[in-house]
Amino acid sequence: MSDSGRKPPRLRATRGTGGNGRADRRGTAKGGAAGTGKKPAAAKPAARRPAQRARRPARRRGFVGNLFAFLWRIVWGFTWRVSLIVALLIGGGVIYYYSTLQAMDELLDGRPRGSVTMLDRDGAVFAWRGAQFGGAVTADSVSPHLKHAVIATEDKRFYRHPGVDPIGIAGAIRINLSEGRGPLEGHGGSTITQQAAKLLCLGNRYDSAVHESEAAYEASCRETTLWRKLREALYAMAMEARYSKDDILSIYLNRAYMGGGAYGAEAAAQRFFGKPAAAVDPGEAAMLAGLLTAPTALAPTTNLQRSQDRAAVVVRLMEDQGYLTSAQAQEALAEPAVLSGAAEARAGGYFADWLMSSTPEYLTRDTTEDVVIRTTLDQRIQKAAEAALADVFETRVREGSEAQAAIVVMSADGAVRGMVGGRKQRVSGVFNRATQANRQTGSAFKPFVYATALELGWRHDDIVTDEPITIEVPGSRPWSPENYSDDFYGPVTLTEALARSLNIPAVKISEEVGRENVRSVAAEFGLVSDLADGPALALGASESTLLEMTGAYAGILNGGSAVTPYGIVDLRLRGEDEALIDNLGGGIRERVIREEAARELIYMMEKVVSEGTGGRARLEGREAAGKTGTTQAARDAWFVGFTADYVAGVWMGYDDNTPLTGVTGGGLPAEIWRETMLRVHEGTEPRPLPMLRPAPRPEPQPRTAGQEAPRDVGQTVLEQVLQDIFGGGTR
Known part of the structure; x- marks a missing residue:
């Protein structure tokens, strides 16, 4: 019986496995080999695969590693x-x-006020006031040298940072700490963008309801706290996102203050060099860029040498950074920038201050527009007055003297041509003794006493007796005037009394014609200060300014018409053709005395210079007239006079009223006047004075019956009648 009904043998995995661990199928010995009688064939070994490397067990970290x-x-x-x-x-x-952020064009002019530019009588700029702005420029329109100088000096990595430069900040902190300061004190490491942000006050505008004053607003814009720096950095980065690099540089070049009242590169270039910012050379560009560090202290109008030294540093920076060749740098160092003629002269500082103070504030000091004023100033005459004053004090005044002096020169119509308000020259904003000092006039007032008499019919050759007199003054003790010399000269003509500056004849005439008349004539001529009430009025007890006195004498020269001293021809907005104001009411006004009386007075005043107390003012080959003046205890000394062309007044004294030593109006003031007028008239043809020219006086002859005697204005009417009847007198 067959064994086909038996179960097939179970497949078992062998102990040996291939590289992949899969089992081989094997039959039993009795399986398929039984029928063949053959030995079972040996099984082929499976293909071997690379064995996987055994994993290392994970390293256990220690406590420190785990903590870390x-x-x-x-x-x-x-x-x-x-x-x-x-x-x-x-x-x-x-x-x-x-x-x-606003549009870039709206950020270029950031001045809180406008500017005032003053032109002399020839149309040349001689003075600036206020915040001057020459017009907007761009980084592309200015000279490349100026653009490079600013970058080399202020921010050499300008084109490589996003508005904030960490490298620059770190370097600044390191320098500050090494110099013993706090990290934010001193060097700030600010980029040009950050500086522009500061100039824009981080977008905050002045608001009178928020800020106590403009000064407080500007101070808030310059804060250096950490919080402020952080906000400034954010604003700078916003600017970098909104504007191009050249836009930012343009804002900076237009808003930066550069000294001398100039805001922006264009104004500074015009102010210091008389040329546009597009035309500055390397040396001038270096000087302008150097001002950005400390514009007030480094301004070339303040200290040219200091400004040139700073410019030399900038030139070397430009060379190091490749903006200048070695040859260009050497040329700039060998020929440093210098001021233009107008900037160097800085003529008329006192004159400019006077105009600023005598013009409506909304057009000058508080103007929000750019104003241009054409003036009467003659720079040649201005320099002549400055040189004359300096020469006299250098050669004829003891060293160390603190005495002061002032000079005014004007035309006969009141147009002021030159003004010196003190010994310090090329200054502004200081006390102006020509316009602000009210001082007693002394005998310089006497021409107005004689002008009153001549207007009322007296003549230059009328007689007045110089003799002791006593005048009862209501409410005060009796007053007895004396002459400067303490002498008495008896009968003298009006001309002789004025030439010798005799006090008693002047008082007699004033009392005779009436003090009120004298006060009225003097006031109409322009002496508007309070005039004395008593008899000392005739001797100049009243106070006045040098400008007023000089203007009053101009009225005598022009034939007896009052003048208002003026310095403005017209005022207009920059770029406008139509003037806002003309002359401000200055010039010749109404007539005060007859022309004949004025001509006679000029004759008398000419004798003061040619024969009297004003001899030191004499001009060889040129007629001159004037009057000396010395006050009580010599606290003030004056000489005011004129030629046919110009009127000039000189005052000398101490600011604290200390008496002068050995000085009278006929001394140093007359010499200053002469030195001034010699320079003023240099190169001009002499012209005769418009004065009376009487025939030579005949020798005194015995009077015959019926002949009218010269009138003695010091006598009473009764005394004059008795003299006419009896041919004698009752003196």
């Missing part, structure tokens, strides 16, 4: 979260400031 890993996870988790928050805050801040 734990701390690292904490730090990293904190850092990336904080960084994300900071990035979001920075982004938010930049977006906020970006939304507040």
Whole structure:
């Protein structure tokens, strides 16, 4: 019986496995080999695969390693979260400031006030006041040298940072700490963009309701706190996102203060060099860029040498950074920038101050527009007056003297041609003794006493007796005037009395014609200060300014018509053809005395210079007239006079009223006047004075019956009648 009904043998895996561990199928010995009688064939070994490398068991970290890993996870988790928050805050801040930024063109002129530019009588600029702005420029329109000088000096990585320069900040902190300062004190590492942000005050505008004053507003814009620096950095990055690099540089070049009242590169180039910013050479560009560090202290109008030294540093920076060749740098160092003629002269500082103070504030000191004023100033005459004053004090005044002096020169119509308000020259904003000092006039007032008499019919050759007199003054003790010499000269003509500056004849005439008449004539001639009430009025007890006195004498020269001293020809807005104001009411006004009386008075005043107390003012080959003046205790000394062309007044004294030593009006003031007029008239043809020219006086002859005697205005009417009847007198 067959064994076919038996179960087939079970397949079993051998102990040996292939590389993949799969079992080989094997039959039993009795299986398929029984029928063949053959030995079972040996099984082929399975293909071997590379055995997998046994994994090493994980290394167990020690306690320190686990602690480090734990701390690292904490730090990293904190850092990336904080960084994300900071990035979001920075982004938010930049977006906020970006939304507040205006169009670039609206940011170029940031001055709180306008400017005043003054032109002399020839149309040349001689003075600037206020915040001058020469007009908007761009980084492309200025000289490439100026653009490169600013970048080399202020921010050499300007084109390579996003508004904030970490390298620059780190370097600045390192320098500050090495110099013993706080990290934010001193060097700030600010980029040009950050400086522009500061100039824009982070977009905050002046508001009188918020800020106590403009000064307080400007101070708030210059804060250096950490919070302020952070906001400044955000604003700078917003600017970088909104504007191009050249736009930012343009804002900076237009808004930066560069000294001398100049805001922006164009104004500074015009102010200091008399040329546009597009035309400055390397040396001038270096000087302008150097001003950005300390514009007031480094301004070339303040200290040219200091400004040139700073410019030399900038030139070397430009060379080091490749903006200048070695040859260009050497040329700029060998020929440093110098001031233009107008900037160097700085003529008329006192004159310009006078105009600013005598013109409506809304057109000058508080103007929000750019104003141009054409003036009467003659720079040649101005320099002549300055040189004359300096020469006399250098050669004829003891060293160390603190005495002061002032000079005014004007035309006969009141147009002021030159003004010196003190010994310090080329200054502004200081006390002007020509216009602000009210001082007693002394005998310089006497011509107005004689002008009153001549207008009322007296003559230059009328007689007045110089003799002791006593005048009762209501409410006071009796007053007895004396002459400067303490002598008495008896009968003298009006001309002789004025030439010798005799006091008693002047008082007699004033009392005879009436003090009120004298006060009226003097006031109409322009002496508007309070005039004395008593008999001392005739001797100049009243106070006046040098400008008023000189203007009053101009009225005598022009034939007896009052003048108002003036310095403005016209005032207009920059770029406008139509003048806002003309002359401000200055010039010749109404007539005060007859022309004949004025001509006679000029004759008498000419004798003061040619024969009297004003001899030191004599001009060889040229007629001159004037009057000396010395006050009580010699606290003030005056000489005011004129030629046919110009009127000039000189005052000398101490600011604290200390008496002068050995000085009278006929001394140093007359010499200053002479030195001034010699320079003023240099190169001009002499012209005769418009004065009376009487025939030579005949020798005194015995009077015959019926002959009229010269009138003695010091006598009473009764005394005159008795003299006419009896041919004698009752003196």
